Amino acid sequence: MTLDNHILAIEVSGHGAELVSLRKDGREYLWTGDAAFWNRHAPILFPVVGKPYGNTLHVDGTAYAMKQHGFARDSMFEPKGGGAEPDSLTLALVASGNDAIAQYPYRLGLEVCYRLRGNAVVAAWTVVNHDVRDAYFQIGAHPGFLLPDYNPDAPVHGYIRYYDREGRPVAPVVVSALDDGNRIPLADGPVGIPSEMPIVADTFVRDALMFEDSQVSEAVLCDPSGERVLGVSCPQAEAYGIWAPHKPGCPFVCLEPWCGICDSKGFTADIAARRYIHRLAPNGKYTFTYTIELYR
Numbered sequence: 001m002t003l004d005n006h007i008l009a010i011e012v013s014g015h016g017a018e019l020v021s022l023r024k025d026g027r028e029y030l031w032t033g034d035a036a037f038w039n040r041h042a043p044i045l046f047p048v049v050g051k052p053y054g055n056t057l058h059v060d061g062t063a064y065a066m067k068q069h070g071f072a073r074d075s076m077f078e079p080k081g082g083g084a085e086p087d088s089l090t091l092a093l094v095a096s097g098n099d100a101i102a103q104y105p106y107r108l109g110l111e112v113c114y115r116l117r118g119n120a121v122v123a124a125w126t127v128v129n130h131d132v133r134d135a136y137f138q139i140g141a142h143p144g145f146l147l148p149d150y151n152p153d154a155p156v157h158g159y160i161r162y163y164d165r166e167g168r169p170v171a172p173v174v175v176s177a178l179d180d181g182n183r184i185p186l187a188d189g190p191v192g193i194p195s196e197m198p199i200v201a202d203t204f205v206r207d208a209l210m211f212e213d214s215q216v217s218e219a220v221l222c223d224p225s226g227e228r229v230l231g232v233s234c235p236q237a238e239a240y241g242i243w244a245p246h247k248p249g250c251p252f253v254c255l256e257p258w259c260g261i262c263d264s265k266g267f268t269a270d271i272a273a274r275r276y277i278h279r280l281a282p283n284g285k286y287t288f289t290y291t292i293e294l295y296r
Contacts, residue, residue: 050262
């Protein structure tokens with residue numbers, strides 16, 4: 001499925017309602033999905049963000065198998081017609097044909113809308129509780145972007161600038177590392193990250209950088225000269241992840257706003273106690289919104 005406002009053009013797959021292309025003036029900005037590095041483009045993380053400890057959720061005394069980042073990214077979505085806004089595309093999660101109930105005891109719907117607004121793509125993902133009881137979930141974005149003017153032999157491949165909810169530059173602090181996908185405290189204590197962080201060969205040697213407690217609301221990707229290329233903003237983000245596989249020649253980086261986060265190592269409590277968990281009443285709705293803006 002394609003959408004074009006004569007400035008930007010996007011393509012969206014029915015598999016995972018995933019954004020798979022973002023172009024301006026014929027130039028591709030989104031990661032291409034080369035399996036040699038990472039076979040996805042911009043998956044939707046739902047109904048969990050990150051990895052539940054032991055790939056298990058505990059709900060009211062029952063254990064449910066749940067893989068990292070949930071099942072939405074591998075589920076089918078279908079276009080939703082009727083009343084669509086200009087320059088927008090809406091898809092809805094297909095309930096039949098995926099194993100949601102076997103992994104997850106709540107009946108939640110997910111509607112995914114992409115809107116083109118000038119040089120920006122606005123993604124608005126709405127969770128609806130169709131159950132008769134309160135439901136718990138997390139949701140987040142995981143878009144990958146091609147590093148601008150990438151040169152594998154260069155010592156610096158670009159920069160990332162960080163901003164808070166008021167649009168002020170912020171030097172975020174990392175307090176957790178990842179061990180097999182779960183959070184552990186940093187051995188040497190919190191580490192400060194510069195408000196303009198260079199991307200170098202070993203930036204992700206310890207996996208993703210995670211900025212917790214709403215420190216970061218926008219990350220801006222800059223080219224090696226420091227010129228802004230694109231930004232990913234989400235004022236409601238409770239955590240923000242920056243990631244790329246630690247592989248030689250990796251030509252992309254992911255800028256990931258989250259309303260949720262992976263479990264701490266050893267966490268086996270009820271889903272209601274997960275960090276940054278969201279509770280939704282019957283018939284309730286929750287919309288997660290983030291924006292990708294191109295600056296050149």
